Every structure is written in C-alpha cells, then in structure tokens.
Amino acid sequence: MAKEISEKAEKRLAEIIEKYPEKRSAALPALYIVQEEHGMITEEGIKWVAERVGLSPVHVKELATFYTMFHEKPVGRYHIQVCRTLSCAICGCKGLSEYIVNRLGIKPGEVTEDGLWSFEEVECLGSCGTAPMVEINDTYFENLTPEKLGEIMDRIEKEKPDLSLSTINDKLGEGLKGHPRSEVYP
C-alpha cells in the first residue's frame, strides 16, 4: 500500500515553504517531515518532496543519500548514535559501543528484531567536553559510562519516552523524566 502524507504534515510544509525566499530551500525540512511520517525516506516521500519544492525526484533522492541523518532503510524506534571521533575515543567511547553490541546483539547499522533499537557510530557531535556520549533519536546523553548508558536504556525500555524533534509540531519530545535534555559546561 502506498504510504501517504498526513494533512497536518502537508500543512506544515506549506508553512515552512512560505518562510523561504525560494521553495527549493525547503527540501531538507521536507525530507525531515517524510522521515517523521514514514520512519524513513520512502519512494513516495521523495516524490512528494520533489513535487512540493519543485525539484526532480532524482535530485531529492541524491539529497537523501548525501545527508547522513536521512535513513533510506528502517531504523529502530530508538536509534543510538555513538560518537566515535577523537575526544570521545580517548575518553572511552569504545566501552559504550561494546556495551550496546553485547546488550542488544546487533552490529552498527542493524536493528533489533523487536524493532526497538538500532545503533551506529557517528562523527563528532559537538559534545567533546562531555565525552563519551551518545545521541538517542534527537536527545544527547553525555558524560557516560557503560553503566550509565545501561540505566538510560533500561528506563527507555520501560518508559518509552519521546526523544525526537518533530518538524511537524516544531518541538522536541519531553525526553526522560528527570533527565536533562543536554548537559552544559562549568
């Protein structure tokens, strides 16, 4: 069955396009909307974006491939990105990746069978002073140890919090209760 785009999303994109001097500039926000609606970048989504922002589908597909935050295959409901770049590496990010691999039994790029988790290693997330860290959906968790990450994952499995930034509602999810969305500096 063809995937559709909700009316709400349709309206939101129209609002966004309105703000830009030229509508092709809304290509990335439009792709974010597709990902939010379909959980990934779908063919139908690409066609929709192309039509709305006035680009060819091939061009939009290229964008989806070029920008790493767009997923062309499904990810878990909670997608963990472990920063692997130098500051995190020398502060022990390896332990975080190993913890995830052991706990979930998946390798980077894979999704757990129940669809709850997926993980990948990514480049510097601008959190080097609070290394090592992970980003789960759109929420940062910093100054981690494997134990702390374990506790966070336990809570996520139990509470199923909203950790995503919604383009459609223009708002970041409430996150884990009692856990700051991002930690700051001295």
Place this chain on the structure above:
Amino acid sequence: MAEHIQILLKNIREKDYHRLEVYEKFGGYASVRKALEMDPLQIIEEVKTSGLRGRGGAGFPTGLKWSFVPRDSGKPVYLINNADESEPGTFKDRVLLERNPHLVIEGMLCAAWALQSNMSIIYIRGEYAYPYTVISAAIKECYQKGYLGENIFGSGFTHHMLVHRGAGAYICGEETALLESLEGKKGQPRLKPPFPAVEGLYGCPTVINNVETLSTIPWIVANGGAEYAKIGVDKSSGTKLVSASGHIKKPGVYEIEMGYPLLEFIENECGGIREGHSLKAVIPGGSSVNILTAEECKGVNLDYESCREHGTSLGCAGFMVLDDSVDMVEAVLNLAHFYAHESCGQCTPCREGGHWIEKVFARIARGEGLPGDMELIESVCAQIGGHTICAFGDTMVLPYLSILKKFAPEFRERIDAALKGLEVKRKMLNMEFDGAH
C-alpha cells in the same frame, strides 16, 4: 580560576538567561537600539577598528568582509549565521545557542542593520536539536515583542530571521557548501571567486559569519571598536571561546583573552592533566590543524599569531588535549576515518586520497604496515593539499603529516613489528566496529 573579561559568557549562569525578559533585565538589546541610530557604515568602521576576526576557523577580518558587500546591487542582502559546528573538538557555538540565544540574535540584528539586510538565516547542524529549540523559541519571543519583523524598535527597519537545520554533513560548515545546502542541493563547495559577499545565496550578496563572531558584535557596538581592540594582543584582539576536551580534569568551554599562554591555560583553567598522567600532545584549533608535542607547547600563546609562529593554528579553538596514554597511530587513524567519511566527494584527490590514506593508516595500526607506508602517506597528502576546490583537502593533511613527522618512532615501531611478525597490542580507541560503514 582567575578573573577574566567576559563578553560572550557573561551572565549565562543566571537563571533563565535564555529568556528575553531575563536577557533584557541584564541590559540586553540595548546594542541594537543604539545600532539602529547609527549610520550602518559607521558600524562597519567600528568592527574594522575592533580588529575582530572570524571565529569559524579562518580568522578573516570581519569588518573587511562586511565592506565587500556591494551597497547598490539592487538585490537583497542575506546574512547567514554559520551554526554548523562540526569540527572535531568544537562545542562552543552550542553553548551560545543554548544559553545565550538572545545575544546571538542581537548580534545578528546589529550586523543586519550594518549590512542593510532584511533577512538572515541560522544554519544549524541537524544534530543540535536542543539548541535548535532554544534559539527557535528565542526568535519567537522576538517576533512577539516586535524585535523581529517589520519596523523593529520603531526604526522603520524590517528584518526576518529563520533557523534552517542541516542534516548531517561536516562539509556544510564550509561557507559555499552551506549556501548550496540552503539552496536545496548537496553540500558541495563552490569555486571562489565569486565570493559570497558579491554572489552568495540565490546569487545575491551574502555575508556568512560564525555564531561566536556575530555574538561579539553587540559588545563592540556598545563599547566601540577601539575598546575591543585593547583586549587581547596585536592582531588577535578580543576574547575567544575555547572548547577544551580530552585528558584534562575540567573539560568545557572557556572564554579567554587572546594571548593566554597555552600551558597555563591547561593548568589554571582546565585543572591540569588527569591524575597519574602527563601531557603528550595538544591539537589546539580543532582537528584540522598541526599537532603540537608537549615540548612544543612551551611558549605558545592562544592567539592567531603565536599559534602560527609555532607552526600550528588557532582555528576555531577546538582544543584537544592528549596525555601519555594515547597511541598516536590509533589517534591519527581515528581522524583519517573522520575525513574519509566526511569528504563531499566532489574532488578526486580528496575523495580517493582520503580513503586511501585511511586504509594505509589502518594497516599500520593492525600491524600489517609495509616498509614504505609512511612515505606513501606523505606522497598521497602532497597530491591532496592545494588540489581541491575547498580548504577541506588542504587542512585534512595537516594532522596526518604533523603526527607522522612528530611521532615517527611510534609508526616505525608498528611497521617493524609487522615485519618481524610480532603481534600488535591495540590498547585504545574503537576501530573494530568501523568496518560497518
């Protein structure tokens, strides 16, 4: 910690400082009001006098850049705030966006008036979801109060501002790649000239500045360029945000006066190297600069000139401190993976060379290096630097070559071990999982 002049981080520990009301209580938005009564060209003169140089990495004089914008082209002028912050080791713009968003907006408004620009865009990296929500909320507050939109502060000046999220591409921090991205294209740098000041977004005159650069403008408007020029040293005036990370006791973002001695900074501000270890090396400017050995750090001050004299660069001050536990072969491999992954793929030397170098570093690290490998890397680097459209290629070879040269024995030892068939112990960093990308 010693008392320092605070321009950018002043007041950020105040409760709810990110809210307009609180920001104004501490004197916020006085600079825009003042700016709007000044001749726009006079603001540009003040910025020139201040000696302010771009904080995004290149250190180009801000006032000079602004003066390149033609004032009679008949086309709209765009102001872009570069909040793509993706240089490894850098996290200072994030602090401004999260904790001092109104300063960022106020700086943009002053700049917009100086440039007579009616529209500005903040290009923020996609992963910065929380900073995105904070700055977006601040912009909303401004619209509600009439600080953005038409006839702001009753001046007759119209200015609109929007935030645009990137979607995961280091290269989009490069200014022309950023423009391409904003135009709905892949982030692949443009050939210069024409420079963005003349032909930028949609072919219109465009000024692109870093978050920190723009956040400095309100202070300059309030106190005058000459006052700003008194802070810091010579051609590096003012304060600089340093993102300090790695093996120090107190990592974080520090606002220092330019010219602060590097080793004192580590000792006095960052709490020194972690217990039981000693300093091995510092990468002072973000990963894309030459590394300094502990010995070389002596006498280096944190300003543009001193760093250059000592063979490195202040860049955007992504200050990474490595102690004696760090295996330099693994460290450079870690960076090589970053650059190979982040090349936009447009220029062959960078796209192909980057992966090739990563492969060679990887085999050295695994204990499978070949006798000529160090020379091989050097020769590939020589074919990248100077042969690409943007500075990505020129700068990625800097850490490679400087680490290879300054820590040559570590590489030789690994290669020799390989020749003798000895097993190599890899004690740090995470390379096993990288195969999946």
